[in-house]
Amino acid sequence: MARLTLAEVRDIAERVLLKHGFSDLQAKAVAETMVCGERDECRSHGIYRLLVCIATLSAGKVNPTAVPVVYSQAPGIVRVDADGGFSQLAFQSGLEALKQKAASNGIAALVINNCIHFSALWVEIEALTDMGLVALACNPSHAWVAPAGGRGPVFGTNPIAFGWPRKDKDPFVFDFATSAVARGEIELHRRAGKPIPLGWGVSPEGEPTTSAQHALDGAMLTFGGHKGSALAAMIELIAGPLIGDLTSAESLAHDDGAGASPYHGELIIAFDPKRFLGDQVDYHFERAERLFADIEGQGARLPSARRYEARARSLLNGVEVSDDLYADIQALI
The missing domain is CATH 3.30.1370.60 (Malate/L-lactate/L-sulpholactate dehydrogenase, NADPH binding domain)
Structure with a gap:
């Protein structure tokens, strides 16, 4: 596991997004959400999502320099x-x-x-x-x-x-x-080669499954x-x-x-x-x-008590990121 300060998480996230063409305002806003995810130990919404953001960009499905317009x-x-x-x-x-x-x-x-x-x-x-x-x-x-x-x-x-x-x-x-669970949780199980609990999803044939891949290919519940x-x-x-x-x-x-x-x-x-x-x-x-x-x-x-406890720990000690994920993110830079 790589241990990072929250400032380092923010810096990595912004560097990846800027490197791939996101505007400064877009990069800062998106990176801050990822910092919050890591800070509160909600890792399925942390810097793992950089992989998702860049994949979405590569697919041509997001405007990296978007300027929102506000209407009353x-x-x-x-x-x-x-x-x-x-x-x-x-x-x-x-x-x-x-x-x-x-x-x-x-x-x-x-x-x-x-x-x-x-x-x-x-x-x-x-x-x-x-x-x-x-x-x-x-x-x-x-x-x-x-x-x-x-x-x-x-x-x-x-x-x-x-x-x-x-x-x-x-x-x-x-x-x-x-x-039953966020899709990111099933994806993290798939990356780790871990089974999912019954009740999270069904296979493409509609059968109960403990396979993360089968649930991703079939349907969640x-x-x-x-x-x-x-x-x-x-x-x-x-x-x-x-x-x-x-x-x-x-x-x-x-x-x-x-x-x-x-x-x-x-x-x-x-x-x-x-x-x-x-x-x-x-x-x-x-x-x-x-x-x-x-x-x-x-x-x-x-609700959220666990997040607030995790937040206090992270603000003091930083956060841990798996070596595999850290390598994947460094590759984006």
């Missing part, structure tokens, strides 16, 4: 055309307008169109909780996931994320795919059977047709066998507690803290 769609909606670039810079471009609209209306939506997406949503959620906003985000991906009772891909991994700011504490955040399947369908609708962007099946068709990252839209909704609650905001947020105390008081752990 409505009093409560800001729309950003990502110009075929990665989602990170588009999100950053619309963030201030989203904050202002949420402060004015109490609730506002950020719609990102025409973006390439590969990252975890909690990075964007934490940007909003840092502003004191409650936030919700979701997006489709490629059609890799079978619906409950089916055996062929229809849905994407279709993540959904939520964040609640907390005074002087890490925010309450969850971010999970509606598939939703979590929770019909419940995860219904959530996946909801995300297809509200982050697809509702915002005028692609479903997961349409994203995969656009890919046309290139094996690139998904091309679609993203929906982020922000709630301003001050606008909802006025001078009662502190009182009601204290009530929320009692809920968290009741959860943790039973020995249960809040």
Whole structure:
């Protein structure tokens, strides 16, 4: 294992992206997401994704010099055309307008169109909780996931994320795919030659499998059977047709066998507690803290607690990257 500081992770990520023609703004925005993944020990969303980014570029499926354009769609909606670039810079471009609209209306939506997406949503959620906003985000991906009772891909991994700011504490955040696991986790198992647990996917013949390759060639499964399947369908609708962007099946068709990252839209909704609650905001947020105390008081752990523990370790000790992955990334430089 290679041990790197977070500054070294950032430098490597930016160097790779710049070397392959990404603009400075695109490279910095994308690299920062990878730093966050490594920092919180979410390695399937760390610098491993550099391989995915360059493969997507090589396939001609991302605009490396994209300049997002921000539109005020409505009093409560800001729309950003990502110009075929990665989602990170588009999100950053619309963030201030989203904050202002949420402060004015109490609730506002950020719609990102025409973006390439590969990252975890909690990075964007934490940007909003840092502003004191409650936030919700979701997006489709490629059609890799079978619906409950089916055996062929229809849905994407279709993540959904939520964040609640907390005074002087890490925010309450969850971010999970509606598939049984993120696709990157199956890919990491494939790279390591490790079997996957039953329930993650089915073979091309629709049979349960522990082979990562068979699951990648066949279909992934939703979590929770019909419940995860219904959530996946909801995300297809509200982050697809509702915002005028692609479903997961349409994203995969656009890919046309290139094996690139998904091309679609993203929906982020922000709630301003001050606008909802006025001078009662502190009182009601204290009530929320009692809920968290009741959860943790039973020995249960809040979502993202493991990430925050990992973050503290990484900030102190740096992160570890496998020698094989490090060699693959160095080869890109």
